[in-house]
Amino acid sequence: MNDKVILLVEDNPRDEALTMRALRKSNIVNDVVVVRDGVEALDYLSGTGTHARNPPAMPQLVLLDLKLPKVDGLEVLRRIRADQRISRLPVVIFTSSSEEEDMVKSYDLGANSYVRKPVESEQFAKATEQLGLYWLLLNEAVPVE
């Protein structure tokens, strides 16, 4: 299970901390790679930029926030789907936005799932746990190498 990496694209350290805590409490001990913006996320996935010297492990799941510095989440999603090597990565939009427009665009660009971050902390923890369990244990992804 350890080899299954989660890529968390989250610019807010508090959300990061709460997400990490929820995963931990759900006994999900996989490696979680956190990147702070869209550019870094794309660098990690394509092995360029700051991640060039260090060929990364391909993640089993990308948890993608929409509102990100530099390159926003929708653009990151578009580029993932445009890149043949990583186009089949499971990408779950994990965001505060409940705007219908965001939801529609995400699915149009090929998001595998859209989850709104609940304000209520128990529900937040529950959502995080269920995401981890589903995408890491239940879901069979196409291996990327």
Add this chain to the structure above:
Amino acid sequence: MAVTVAPRHEESAPGIRGLHGKRVRFSLSNLPIKYRLPLIIGGILLGIILISIWASYRSVKESAIAVGRERLLSLTQQLANQSQQSLPGVLGRTFTAANEPAVRAFLQSPSGTTRPGAVAVLQQFSPPQDPSSLQVELWNANPAAVLTLPDGSSPQPADLETEFKQSAAEPFKAVGPIRAVKDVIAFTVVAAVKDDSGKPMGFVVRWRRVSPGPNGRRQLSEILGSQAALYYGNTRGDVFTDLEKVVPKPPVGLGSTLEVTHYTRDGNSVMALGRPISGTPWFIVVEFPDQVFLSQANRFLRQMILIGSILFVGGVAGSFALTRNITGPLHSLTKAASAIGRGDYSSIAAVRGNDELGELANAFDSMLVKVRETQRELEREIRERTALNETLEERVANRTAQLQAANKELEAFSYSVSHDLRAPLRHIDGFSQALLEDYEGQIDETGKGYLREVRSASQEMAQLIDDVLQLARVTRSEMRQEFVDLSELAQKAIVNLARTDKDHDVVVNIEEGLATQGDRRLLQIVLTNLLGNAWKFTSGRQGSAIVFGQETQNGEAAYFVRDNGAGFDMAYVDKLFGAFQRLHTAAEFEGTGVGLATVQRIISRHGGRVWAEGAVNQGATFYFTLPNFKEQGDERQSDLTGGR
């Protein structure tokens, strides 16, 4: 199936065709009035003139013919009388001569001695003594001619039997019929020679010429005039003469009916009358050319025709002038009116006169002037409006751009509210929870209580944010129009409510089949909010009931959500639908005060109205109408049913 097409009769039939191939039938009603009226008047006039000419000519002619008949009657009478009156003298002289003793003596013993005595007596009837006489003969009783004068002539070869008998019986009627003797036309006068016992012993036969002497001719022409023709003949019709020669019998009746006969002679129509001369076998005919009597009637006819023609021409010309007088102004009016039809308002009918047409034209002209003024005014107004519209369009474009910019800003604003405002709340709640869980042993109950309040506050704020966002979205989202089953939406809302609050004991009654046209998503929010309120305000009560249905309020169909819960004071009904207005404290009922404001916006976007009735602790009823959308629904329904 074989179909034969018969040639159209119309195509083969000859006919007058107009420019467009249509057959034009001549009809009075096709003619312009200016020809039609004179034509009609001329026709009527012609009829009247012809009838009156015919009638008056007829009566004039009849009277002329009557005059002619009178003339013929009197002429024939006069001539017949004249002929008759001369006869007794002639017969008497012949009778006297016949009964001279010398004549008897010669007949008793015809010899050289008695002959000179008879010749001396009869000499008076022989030419040259009597120029109108042809010859005279003395016959014995055998009968045979014994003496003929003048000397050397021979007796005429004629059958005189009838005359002999006549003279023996009635001596004064012994006039024979007219006979053609060689070149001469003559008649006999016979007298019997009687012996002492009165027995005829012989006859004196005188042959007299019919043609009169110079005196007689003069007399006749005096009587007849130059134009009449006179014919004598026998009543038995065998010989007729014009006193010069034998002529064919004129085609008149030989009776004594005295009828005027009309026929033609030498190409001229003539009228004739004949009558028998009593005491003789003779018949007299007088013939006049019609012209003699009809010339006056014909002259009258010519005058009538002349007068009639003048009347006709005058009448037609007059009616033509009169019609022109009427149609002229009409024509001017028509021309002016068609000019208006072309959009040319400059031409004026300009008809002078004080009659109705003049008045009409004046009215027309003043109308035209008015129209012209109005048109100018309109044109000016249009120009102004156009200029105004141009600036208006510019202004609208500017305003639209501003609105679009504002909308964009609003969208960006609500996006950041939804995203950025919620994130800190999540963090507050999340870290409070982490404290409560991870440091449970280090915080006392009071501290834990505070942390729970922090969490509760943050959750309330999150709900508030969601409601406000919904309100904003409801206001600016695009409306769709679709078929909406309100009963089904209400059912769905109740199911959701029951799922989150399983303990609430309430009877829910939803009327079936309430459907309308509208935006399904927005109407779902309406029902969720109203039923949510009803649910909320009936919680914790015994015998709670919620009803969703439809009823007529002030003549319009209104949907309603009714509950028997906490209700509200009607004094504050105005505050009910304002955003962030609450009638209950948060301790009594939770809520943000945005739900009813959202409901009101949605209903008013559907063209409807929303209002509430209630009383404290007696429940509340929220009504709403969806008129525009309801009507369109009805129309569609009627289309469906009407299309059968």
